[in-house]
Amino acid sequence: MTWTFFLTTIITIGVAFGGLMGTIAYLILVERRLAAFIQDRYGPNRVGWAGLLQPIADGAKFLLKEDVIPGHVNKVLYILGPSIAVFTAMAGFAIIPFGPVDQAPSWMRFVIAPNVDIGMVYIFCIGSLGVYGVILGGWASNNKYSSLGSMRASAQVVSYEIPLGMSIIGVVLLTGSLNLNTILEHQASQGFIGWNIWTQPLALLIFFVSALAETNRLPFDLSECEQELVGGFHTEYSSMKFALYFLGEYAHIITVCFLTIILFFGGWHFPFIAEADSAYLGATLVKVLVLLTKVLMVILLIMFIRWTIPRFRFDQLMNLAWLGLIPMAAVNILVVMTAKQFDWPLWTLTVGSFAIFIAAGLIGTSGKFVVGEQSVDFGESPEGHVHAH
Amino acid sequence: MNWVSENASLIGTLVLLGATILMLFPTVSNSSGKRSKLLGYLLIPVSLAALGWVFLQPTGDMVRDILFYVAGGTAVIGGLLMTTERNPVYAALWFAVATLGVCGLFVINSAPFLAAVTIIVYAGAIVVTFVFVIMLAQQEKSAGYDRIPQQPLLATILGCLLVGTMLVGIHKTFGPAEPALLAVDRSNLHVSSRPVEGDLGSPRGIGRTLFTDYLFAVELAGTILLVATIGAIAIAPRRPQGSL
Numbered sequence: 001m002t003w004t005f006f007l008t009t010i011i012t013i014g015v016a017f018g019g020l021m022g023t024i025a026y027l028i029l030v031e032r033r034l035a036a037f038i039q040d041r042y043g044p045n046r047v048g049w050a051g052l053l054q055p056i057a058d059g060a061k062f063l064l065k066e067d068v069i070p071g072h073v074n075k076v077l078y079i080l081g082p083s084i085a086v087f088t089a090m091a092g093f094a095i096i097p098f099g100p101v102d103q104a105p106s107w108m109r110f111v112i113a114p115n116v117d118i119g120m121v122y123i124f125c126i127g128s129l130g131v132y133g134v135i136l137g138g139w140a141s142n143n144k145y146s147s148l149g150s151m152r153a154s155a156q157v158v159s160y161e162i163p164l165g166m167s168i169i170g171v172v173l174l175t176g177s178l179n180l181n182t183i184l185e186h187q188a189s190q191g192f193i194g195w196n197i198w199t200q201p202l203a204l205l206i207f208f209v210s211a212l213a214e215t216n217r218l219p220f221d222l223s224e225c226e227q228e229l230v231g232g233f234h235t236e237y238s239s240m241k242f243a244l245y246f247l248g249e250y251a252h253i254i255t256v257c258f259l260t261i262i263l264f265f266g267g268w269h270f271p272f273i274a275e276a277d278s279a280y281l282g283a284t285l286v287k288v289l290v291l292l293t294k295v296l297m298v299i300l301l302i303m304f305i306r307w308t309i310p311r312f313r314f315d316q317l318m319n320l321a322w323l324g325l326i327p328m329a330a331v332n333i334l335v336v337m338t339a340k341q342f343d344w345p346l347w348t349l350t351v352g353s354f355a356i357f358i359a360a361g362l363i364g365t366s367g368k369f370v371v372g373e374q375s376v377d378f379g380e381s382p383e384g385h386v387h388a389h
Numbered sequence: 390m391n392w393v394s395e396n397a398s399l400i401g402t403l404v405l406l407g408a409t410i411l412m413l414f415p416t417v418s419n420s421s422g423k424r425s426k427l428l429g430y431l432l433i434p435v436s437l438a439a440l441g442w443v444f445l446q447p448t449g450d451m452v453r454d455i456l457f458y459v460a461g462g463t464a465v466i467g468g469l470l471m472t473t474e475r476n477p478v479y480a481a482l483w484f485a486v487a488t489l490g491v492c493g494l495f496v497i498n499s500a501p502f503l504a505a506v507t508i509i510v511y512a513g514a515i516v517v518t519f520v521f522v523i524m525l526a527q528q529e530k531s532a533g534y535d536r537i538p539q540q541p542l543l544a545t546i547l548g549c550l551l552v553g554t555m556l557v558g559i560h561k562t563f564g565p566a567e568p569a570l571l572a573v574d575r576s577n578l579h580v581s582s583r584p585v586e587g588d589l590g591s592p593r594g595i596g597r598t599l600f601t602d603y604l605f606a607v608e609l610a611g612t613i614l615l616v617a618t619i620g621a622i623a624i625a626p627r628r629p630q631g632s633l
Contacts, residue, residue, distance in 0.1 A: 125506075128508065139478065
C-alpha cells in the first residue's frame with residue numbers, strides 16, 4: 001500500500017461524501033417543490049432565487065435549534081439510533097461505482113472500495129444492519145407511538161429483505177459475478193440490448209418494490225405514518241438527530257437508485273454517446289453524466305410515486321411480500337436457472353418473466369383460494385388488493 | 390504438579406479472565422448496597438492484554454495484526470458484556486457486536502462471503518428478532534429472579550475450563566513442539582497464509598465446495614429446514630382475514 005493509493009482513497013471518499021451530502025440537501029428541496037407542484041401550490045420559493053438557498057437555511061436551522069433529549073428516553077440508545085441509520089446508509093455507498101471505473105483519472109477512483117467480489121452481498125449485509133437505527137430509536141424513545149412504528153418497521157424491513165435478495169439472483173446468474181462493476185460492464189459490452197431490463201423485467205419490478213419498502217418510502221412508510229402514529233419511530237426526535245434520520249433515508253434512496261441503474265439499466269452505458277469502447281475526448285465525463293442522469297430519473301420517479309400511490313395497510317404490505325413478491329422471485333430464479341442449464345436463448349427469459357407476472361396476476365384476481373374455513377387471497381399487485389378488499 | 394508449573398501462564402490468565410467475568414456479573418441491588426462494576430470494567434483490558442501476551446504472536450504484518458486485535462477484542466468484549474448485562478436489550482445488542490467482531494476475523498482470514506452472510510443472518514435477522522421479541526415482552530420492570538444471575542460462580546468456572554481445554558487442544562494440534570509460553574503460531578491458523586485454491590473464500594469457491602465436497606450435508610440441512618418450515622406453518626394459528 002503506497003501513499004498515492006491512500007491519498008486517492010481519501011480524495012474519492014471526500015468527493016463521494018461531499019457529493020452525497022450536497023445532493024441530499026437539494027433532493028429535499030426538489031421533493032418539496034415537486035410535492036407542491038403535484039398538489040397545485042408553490043412550495044418553498046422565498047430563500048434565494050426560486051428557493052435555491054432553502055437547503056442551507058434548513059441545515060442552519062437543524063444545527064442551531066435547541067437539542068432536546070426528552071427525560072423519559074434511554075439516552076444511549078436514543079443517540080445510537082440516528083447514528084446507526086446514517087452510518088449504514090453511508091457505508092452501503094462504499095462499493096457503488098459512480099462512473100466508468102476502468103477509465104478513472106489517476107487522482108481519484110469512481111468507486112470508494114474497488115474489487116469487492118461479494119458486491120451485492122455486502123450491500124444486503126449493510127442494509128440488514130440499517131433496521132437497528134429504526135428499532136433502537138423507536139424503543140429508546142419510550143413512547144407507544146414510537147414503539148409501534150419501530151415494530152412495524154422491523155417486521156417490514158426483515159420481510160422485504162427476502163424478495164430484495166432473491167430478485168437480483170437472476171441478474172447475478174446471468175452475469176456470473178456479484179461484483180457491481182462486473183455486472184455493469186457485462187451489460188455495457190453487449191450494447192443496448194444487453195441491459196438486464198430486457199431479460200429480467202420481473203426482477204426489476206420486484207427489486208424496485210422491495211427497495212421502496214426497505215427505504216421506508218411511501219407507499220410503504222407505515223413505520224412513520226402520520227395519521228396513525230404521529231411521527232412513528234422519530235416522534236421524540238428533534239433538530240439534528242431528526243435530520244440524521246432523514247439524511248440516512250435519502251442516502252439509502254440514492255444507493256437504491258444507483259443499484260437499480262447499475263443492475264438493470266446498463267449503468268453508464270447509453271447507445272451511441274457512451275458505448276463501452278467510446279474513447280473520444282471527455283468520454284469519461286460523459287459516462288459519469290449519463291449514469292448520474294439515469295440515477296436522477298429514478299429518484300424523480302420515486303418522488304412521483306410518493307405523491308401518487310396511497311399508503312398500504314399493514315396486512316396488505318405483508319401479503320404483498322410473502323404471497324406475491326417472494327413466490328414470483330422464486331419462480332423467476334427457477335426460470336433463469338433452467339435457461340442457463342439448457343442454453344436457451346435470452347429472449348426466453350423475457351417471455352418467462354411476463355408469463356410469471358400474468359400467471360401471478362390471474363391467480364391473484366381470480367377469486368379466493370380456500371384454506372380450511374378461512375379464505376386467503378393472493379394479492380401480488382396493487383390492483384389485486386383493490387379487488388380483494 | 391509439574392504440569393501446573395509448566396502451564397502457569399495459561400492457568401493464571403484463565404483465573405484472571407474468570408475474576409473479570411465474576412466482577413461484571415450484576416448483583417442484587419437492594420441488599421447490602423450496590424457493588425460497583427467499575428473494577429470489572431477496569432479488569433477487561435488487563436485480562437485481554439494478558440490473553441494476547443500469552444497466546445498470540447505477532448505475524449510480522451503490522452496492519453494485519455492491528456486488525457486482528459481490534460476484531461478479536463471486539464468479539465471477546467462483546468461476548469463478555471452480553472453474558473453479564475442485566476438489560477436484555479443491551480445483551481442482544483452486545484451479541485450483535487460480538488458477531489460483527491467474529492465477522493471481522495472472517496474478513497481478515499479471506500472469507501468475506503462468509504462474513505457478509507453471517508452478518509445478514511445473525512446481526513441482521515436473528516438479533517433483530519430477539520430485540521423485536523424483547524420489545525414486545527418486556528414493557529415493565531422484570532421480576533427479581535430475572536435480574537440476578539443464578540449460578541455465576543459455577544458458570545464462570547465451567548466456562549473458563551472449557552476455554553482452557555480448547556486452548557490446550559489447539560496448542561497440541563497447531564502449536565510449536567517445545568514452547569516457552571503456551572504460544573500458538575497463528576500463521577498456521579490463517580487460511581490465507583496456506584497454499585489453498587485461489588478462490589476458496591469467493592462465492593464461486595464456496596458454491597463449488599458446498600455442492601461437491603459437502604453435497605450430502607447441504608441436502609440434509611436443506612431437508613431439515615424444509616421440515617422446520619412446514620412445522621412452523623402447521624403450528625401457526627390461523628387468523629381471520631385482515632387481522633394481522
